[in-house]
Amino acid sequence: MMSSPLAWVRRLTRALEATLLPPVCGGCGRRGEWLCPSCTAALRPLTDARCRCGRPGTRGRVCSVCAEWPDALGPIRAAFVFEGPLRSSIHRFKYRGEYARGRYLGSLLAEAAATALDGVALDLVLPIPLHPRRQRERGFNQAQILAEAVAARLGVPLGQDLLRIVDTRSQVGLDYAGRRANMQGAFRSGPGVRGASVLLIDDVVTTGATMEAAGLALLEAGARHVRGLALARGA
Numbered sequence: 509m510m511s512s513p514l515a516w517v518r519r520l521t522r523a524l525e526a527t528l529l530p531p532v533c534g535g536c537g538r539r540g541e542w543l544c545p546s547c548t549a550a551l552r553p554l555t556d557a558r559c560r561c562g563r564p565g566t567r568g569r570v571c572s573v574c575a576e577w578p579d580a581l582g583p584i585r586a587a588f589v590f591e592g593p594l595r596s597s598i599h600r601f602k603y604r605g606e607y608a609r610g611r612y613l614g615s616l617l618a619e620a621a622a623t624a625l626d627g628v629a630l631d632l633v634l635p636i637p638l639h640p641r642r643q644r645e646r647g648f649n650q651a652q653i654l655a656e657a658v659a660a661r662l663g664v665p666l667g668q669d670l671l672r673i674v675d676t677r678s679q680v681g682l683d684y685a686g687r688r689a690n691m692q693g694a695f696r697s698g699p700g701v702r703g704a705s706v707l708l709i710d711d712v713v714t715t716g717a718t719m720e721a722a723g724l725a726l727l728e729a730g731a732r733h734v735r736g737l738a739l740a741r742g743a
């Protein structure tokens with residue numbers, strides 16, 4: 509379904525606002541910055557020990573989920589806890605179409621990526637794609653904007669060869685098993701990733717089922733290794 513003219517006008521208006529108006533803090537609304545100093549101080553980096561799929565509280569390297577993963581998949585990591593000012597910033601970016609805020613969030617993720625991936629050899633940075641229908645409705649892919657910033661910061665090319673071929677239903681309210689079933693076969697990749705060490709980028713990771721499905725599609729297409737990095741994770 510094509511997006512309506514009204515949706516298009518709304519997107520254009522937001523894009524103009526983002527260009528013409530001064531930035532507003534995504535946490536508290538204060539004018540002048542994308543995130544004010546006190547809201548920046550409230551960001552909580554996710555640095556505790558995690559297993560390969562990113563679940564907390566696992567002493568070893570794998571839990572029951574990622575024990576079944578191929579060796580070439582993981583780790584899946586997130587830079588910050590999905591809460592407070594970051595949560596509202598991501599919300600404004602995604603659902604209110606604040607592209608310029610997306611570029612700011614991309615710079616946050618890019619710095620985290622540079623620290624976390626220091627010394628890791630990567631060939632491609634790839635955003636988790638939206639289904640084309642979803643992307644037409646939203647007007648942009650939030651993960652693409654974040655991935656552009658990460659690729660530029662790391663000096664790694666931005667890949668294209670990953671498609672979302674199934675318009676999956678909303679994941680809200682689904683647990684990992686439900687999300688995994690929902691995501692099965694949702695992605696397809698191609699020859700552009702053959703032999704590559706890939707970093708997948710998304711805005712928010714919840715159970716990791718989306719990253720897992722995309723990662724498996726990349727490995728199936730011949731990628732050598734797939735890691736994942738999201739801006740935020742619920743816990």
Ligand SMILES: [Zn+2]
Pocket residue numbers: 533534535536537538543544545546547548593
């Ligand atoms: Zn603030």
Ligand SMILES: [Zn+2]
Pocket residue numbers: 559560561562563569570571572573574575
């Ligand atoms: Zn795990």
